[in-house]
Amino acid sequence: MKIALLGYGKMGKTIEKLALEKGHAIVYKSTKESSEGKFEDAEVAIEFSSPEAAVGNISKALEAEIPVVSGTTGWLKQYDEMVNLCEKRNGSFIYASNFSIGVNLFFSINKYVAELLAPWKEYNVSVEEIHHTEKKDAPSGTAITIAEGILNHSDKKEWKLDGDKPGELKISAKREDDVKGTHTVSYDSTIDTISLKHEAHSRDGFALGAIIAAEWLKDRKGVFTMKDVLKIKD
Template sequence: MKLALLGYGKMGKTIERLAKEMGHEIVYKKGSSLEEGTLTRAEAAIEFSIPEAAVTNIAHCLEKNIPVVSGTTGWLSEYDDMVQLCKKCNGSFIYASNFSIGVNLFFSINEYAAKIMAPWKEYSAGIEEIHHTQKLDAPSGTAITIAEGIIQHSEKKSWTMETPQDNEIKIEAVREGDVKGTHTVAYVSAIDTISLTHKAHTRDGFAKGAILAAQWLKNKKGVFTMKDVLGI
């Protein structure tokens, strides 16, 4: 498969390495100080850039009828605009806050846990996410997706990084070292704590999931999620 890489930081370089190992060809790559190849040769684009560039990158692909997979977080105030543009262009688009297969399984486990914990009011839910010091957004898109999964299946209405009200979920964002990504959901009562944790050991899981999504998106039209890709 011929792939374009929009964003050529740590994730872009990891995707490039793994894609080549899997037999794919990188026909275009673009970073802050790099542009090589021809975008229109691509059968799909994988977008891991920065929030300020994501919308332009996604729109450019949709307008050129190139299926695009985006894992950039921090731009979602304009997500609905990209959905509408995808429909207008009869394009193909997947956004995920996290493309790791393990994390997406974790999302489903989190939603199931929220359902069975909902009747037990003595437990309060909280989320902690830990990432490397170079991560630009806080909380992580993954943590927000986790919070939204709990909100969907409980009486909680929103999340906060401040002291939570009764209808809010507290998200704590920690930045340290070169942590690839650790997310913990904890249900705490006066008697005990129940916790679920996903810990990424390398960036390869994110990259493999993004490549899988790009392969899956080929020859499809519409807006999809990783639940569609994984059938969960």
């Protein structure tokens, strides 16, 4: 598989390493400042850049009729615009706030636990995420996905960063050196606490999941999610 890397930071370099180990070729890679290779030679694009660059990168791939997998967070106000462009171009597009297989299984576990605990109002639910100090957006896209899964089975109305008002699902965002990503859901009562936690030990899980998604998407048309890739049912 011939891959274009749109964004060549830490994630892009990890994807390159694992893709080459799997026998794929990197035919193009770009950063904000420069590019290398021929974009038009790519069979699929993997996009991990910045919130400011994501829409341009995704549009570039869709306009060129190259399937695109995007893991950049912080740009989702324009998600519907990209879906419409994909449909207009009869393209192929997957966005995920997190491509880790473990995290996507965690999303489903989170929804199940939220539904299970919904009748027990004595438990107050909150979400905490910890990432490296270079991460620009807060809360993380993964934390938002977790929160949305909880809200569907809760009397809380919306998530809020550091929220403390009735009806708000509190998300706490911390930034620490060299943390790959830790997400914890806590249900607290006066009697006990129930916690769910996912802790990433390296970027390899995110990168491998993105490559698996690209392999799956290459010969398909439409807008998909990691649930489609992993055959996860609600």
